[in-house]
Amino acid sequence: MKNSKTILKFFAIFIVAYAVFLPSWLVVKNPYNRAITEVAFEISSWKYDLHVSDSKMKGREMTFSVENSTPILSRYGKNSNFIIDLSFDVESVTFNVPMTLSLIFALIFTFGVSLRDNLRLISVGLIALLTLHVITLVVISTSLFAGSMESSRVVQFYLSRYTLPIKLLENLGMILNSYAARFEPFLIAIIVWWQLKLKL
Numbered sequence: 056m057k058n059s060k061t062i063l064k065f066f067a068i069f070i071v072a073y074a075v076f077l078p079s080w081l082v083v084k085n086p087y088n089r090a091i092t093e094v095a096f097e098i099s100s101w102k103y104d105l106h107v108s109d110s111k112m113k114g115r116e117m118t119f120s121v122e123n124s125t126p127i128l129s130r131y132g133k134n135s136n137f138i139i140d141l142s143f144d145v146e147s148v149t150f151n152v153p154m155t156l157s158l159i160f161a162l163i164f165t166f167g168v169s170l171r172d173n174l175r176l177i178s179v180g181l182i183a184l185l186t187l188h189v190i191t192l193v194v195i196s197t198s199l200f201a202g203s204m205e206s207s208r209v210v211q212f213y214l215s216r217y218t219l220p221i222k223l224l225e226n227l228g229m230i231l232n233s234y235a236a237r238f239e240p241f242l243i244a245i246i247v248w249w250q251l252k253l254k255l
Contacts, residue, residue, distance in 0.1 A: 061165060069161035076153040084152070085112060088145040091185070092117050095192030100124075103200055103214060108138065118142035121200070123213050137209045141199045148191050148236050155184055155240040162247050180247045187242065191235045198228025 089112050096107050096119050109120040119141050127135045159180040167173040201224040203210055 065161050065165040068164050069157050072157040072160040073153060076156045080153045080156075084146070084149065088112070088149055089117065091149075091188050092145050092192055092196075095189055096121075096196045098189075098193050099196040099200060102197075105200065112145075115144045115146045116142050117145045119196075121203075125213075127209065127213060135209050137207065137213070139203050139210060141196075141203060143195060143199065143232070145192075147232055148195070149188060151236045151239045152184070155243050156180075158240050158244045159247050162244060162251060166251050176247055176250055179250055180243055183243050183246050184239070187235070187239060191231045194224070194231050195228045198224040201225060 089110070093107070093110055096110070099105075100107050100121055104124045105121050106124045107119050108122050111118045120138055121141060122138045123136055127137075159177065163173050163176050163180075167176065200214065203214075205211070
């Protein structure tokens, strides 16, 4: 009987939380998606001596204009700098945020111990979620850079200074883009549940 009440409490909190988080997410998703994607692209571009000169968001897609940071000069003194446009669907990474947040709150307020511990667990869940998004987007942006090497000889020459396992990065980026968000709620829930078990 106690287990049944606990399960009912969990689902009731989850449904209420989802009803709150879904419309809230629709309001903040564009600024959030833009912010974390720009951070991820800046990290990746810095690593490969590139510079993000412009970024635009249209619907679900984010487009970045990336150029070389170090000037490219031929032996004749000719400037061969480049700008490449890279775009992808950001929401494919973050679309499950409302469900993830609802699971976090349902777990914490069903099994939580004290207000202080609950707030700490919420912080753990949010940090884990943000970290997962940034890491996923860094890998995806790096895979886009690797794929851009085939766009021109100048880009290939510029990026050939770095070890870029193109096929591996493209495949990893595709896998993360397709599956990271789908498993996100369960992964974050496991982290929060593990932290809960340490307190129970």
